[in-house]
Amino acid sequence: MASPSRARQELAQEAARIMLDDGIRDFGLAKRKAAEHLGVDARHNMPGNLEIQDAAVERSRLFASxxxxxxxxxxxxxxxxxxxxxxxxxxxxxxxxxxxxxxxxxxxxxxxxxxxxxxxxxxxxxxxxxxxxxxxxxxxxxxxxxxxxxxxxxxxxxxxxxxxxxxxxxxxxxxxxxxxxxxxxxxxxxxxxxxxxxxxxxxxxxxxx
Known part of the structure; x- marks a missing residue:
């Protein structure tokens, strides 16, 4: 089982991916979708919006064509x-x-x-x-x-x-x-x-x- 900090990081990265791939601007919706995709409880250890934004910027630059x-x-x-x-x-x-x-x-x-x-x-x-x-x-x-x-x-x-x-x-x-x-x-x-x-x-x- 992933540690709380690792699980939080994975949620942030998945929420960032969803926001970039699906064009979603609602952080709350992206968090819920990320929790659903990863099969975790959306009520606990959720990343903050700023963590997701930072992950989105990093991801967008990493995979930029x-x-x-x-x-x-x-x-x-x-x-x-x-x-x-x-x-x-x-x-x-x-x-x-x-x-x-x-x-x-x-x-x-x-x-x-x-x-x-x-x-x-x-x-x-x-x-x-x-x-x-x-x-x-x-x-x-x-x-x-x-x-x-x-x-x-x-x-x-x-x-x-x-x-x-x-x-x-x-x-x-x-x-x-x-x-x-x-x-x-x-x-x-x-x-x-x-x-x-x-x-x-x-x-x-x-x-x-």
């Missing part, structure tokens, strides 16, 4: 272009792309900050960029639900971009992460430039093997 590595680098490049063009909105990269997940999911998630979403919509229109609009629900650290508008549009190289527009003071207080409840990680343009350099180096190393 040359095409998926190139696509990951391409999405970082596209994100950087959008961030440069919208620099006055102080955009931040968030989500799976920031976490380093090498996957087929092409969505680029960005946070931006403005007095009103309407001014951003008008600017996009002036640039000839058609946007779909919607809302995301976030919980503040005080537990209050917030509805934050987002714009969805096509980015460079036909990428999909989702730009969530927070009030100006939202730059100082990131919403809780759905992974661990802590303030969501956000990356600046300089951070993305470093990620892009690292991705290029990893891609070159993988090609040389």
């Amino acid at each position: 040359p095409a998926s590595r190139a696509a990951y680098r391409g999405r970082l490049e596209a994100a950087l272009v959008v961030m440069e063009r919208l620099e006055h909105l102080e955009p931040r990269l968030v989500g799976p792309l920031l976490q380093g997940l090498v996957e087929s999911q092409p969505l680029i998630n960005l946070h931006a900050f403005a007095e009103t979403v309407e001014e951003v919509i008008l600017e996009m229109g002036d640039r000839g960029i058609h946007c779909e609009t919607g809302e995301r629900r976030y919980r503040s650290r005080q537990g209050r639900e917030q509805r934050i508008p987002f714009l969805a549009f096509r980015g460079p190289d036909d990428t999909d971009v989702e730009l969530t527009v927070f009030p100006l003071d939202g730059l100082r207080q990131a919403p809780p992460s759905p992974v661990d409840g802590r303030p969501m990680q956000r990356a600046t343009r300089a951070d993305v430039e470093r990620m892009l350099a690292e991705a290029g180096a990893e891609e070159a190393a993988a090609t040389a093997e």
